[in-house]
Amino acid sequence: MYALSGVTKTYRKGHHAVTALDNLHLTIAAGEWLAIQGRTGSGKTTLLQLLGALDHPSSGVINFDGRDLARLPEADLTDVRANFIGFVFQAFNLIPTLSAVENVEAALIPQRLSSAQRRGRATDALANVGLAERADHLPSEMSGGQQQRVGIARALVKEPKVLLADEPAGNLDIDTRDEIMSLLETLWRDRGLTLVVITHDTSIARRAERVATMRDGRLGIDSGATIEDADGN
């Protein structure tokens, strides 16, 4: 699904340059579950943004299903996000003035479906995460776990190829965290998604098929007892 080669991302902060990603190489197979760990500032969020076509790298190639995301114009990146990639955010990022079903519908706006089709699919997506009875509730009327379920429904309603989750359980208590991760695992398995989860929680990372660790902009793959970089060193 993904093949990153020599990807570097540098930010300008006044007169200083900050290298968030340094010559990164990574391959993610279709249907794989990859967890990425790392300390704050290690570059994992930047990596997720590049995988999600939210930003361009400073150099390198990001091959996504045969297309180089690094070279695509913004309009094409928007199209990729609209149809192939779903996001789950740590802070849920629900629109506070819209109900649960309307928040899920928002993900289908770029696909130009009819109003009835959108509402039907959004209702089904909420039912799949066990929130059919909360369809008309505002985010402020739901618990953190319920809001994250809505976020997951919103990410999956467009039937993406890839689901990118940034600390999906970061704002939840332990019980709810397990609940959400179990839901993600079920959906990943049932739908054959490619799932990338950013987390600092080792217990969550261990659920994945493969774990990578970001350190100072460089990526190392954890293959059990040792940590090796993406080139197998």
Place this chain on the structure above:
Amino acid sequence: MIDRFVVTYLRRELRGRLQQALLIALGLGCGAGLVLTVTAASTGVSDAQSSVLHSLYGIGADLTVTKPTPAATQDPASNATGDLQQNTLQSDGLALFPSNWISSLASLTHVASAAGGLELSEFTQSGGIPQAIPTEGVDVTHPELGSLASATFSSGHNFSATGRSSDVAILDANYAAANKLFVGSTITLAGTTFHVIGLVNQTQASGATDIYVPLGRAQTLGQSPAGQNLIGQVNVIYVAASASSYTPAVQSEISRLLPTATITSASDLASQISGSLASAANLTNDLGRWVAVAALLAAFAVAGLLTTAAVNRRVREIGTLKALGWPTNRIIIQIMSESAATGILGGFIGIAIGFAGSALVSALAPKLTAIIPQQNGAGGTTTVAVCLTTHLSSTAVIAAILLAITGALIAGAAGAWRATKLQPADAFAQIQ
């Protein structure tokens, strides 16, 4: 057909940020309302000025031609020996000129019509006290020209076009009431009995003529201060141009034809009018207009700042929409729709403020005065009291709504521009 989601999102956003939306709408409404109020006041002052001007020369007269009073003029109330003359109809103030000047002026290019008049005084005694009653001979074939043209009949009717030699009179309603006269009464002018056929209401600015008679009778019965008859004489000519844009050209033509005459246009008279009415006109036209423009610009600027600030507070939301695959133009449409709705609300608030402000001006405005120089060349002024009545036209109301919507859209454009500068990744960077 408008997408249901668009309407829902718009409605929810405005309701969710109701306080801010109301604040922006109120600001825009105040700006538009102030413009409306100043417009209403300016219209009222213009109407007041027009009523003063129209009643001076009548509707339809663009120019008035007179001659300066000769330097040495006998006391019009006395004969050659200085004895007081009673029951005489005499010209005074304005000099006389041949009435064939009228046809000369009427034949000029761009002149629609011309009519003559005789401004006289009926000298009489009441209880031993000499009185001079303002009397005017009017051209009955041109009722649209002359000082009688702006009067309104409270009873009776106007002169007929064939009655130029009839002994009929029209009286000022106040003069008639003071002398217990009415339609059907008789009065005596220069020893001749006239039947009253009409009573008219006139504004103070009309020169306070009490008695109107056909020009032909005035010429027959009247006399000059030197005792000469007035047959074939007039002392004022009213000229109507075929279009108001030709007035300056006609004025120039008449000046060439009659170099000794005094030609006064409505704008000349307007420039001579002083008093609080003139001050009010300057105030609304100059200061009022600039204050309204400044208030409107300030409202636009505040709306723009508030809208941009609102977009800044919605960085996460806008970033999320971009992450969901919303194209930038879709997000711009959302922001502009919210702004347009706020602008429409601001327009209605502006109309309410405009009507309230207009009513307040009408209620609280002091009575204005117009000081008008007398046109007989003898100097002196007439002070006329004018009530200021404001009103709003439908055009002004529509303009207020459009102003508020325009301001809101400008503000929305500022916010939309800010939204386009947001990158999905930048938005998330602020919340991580």
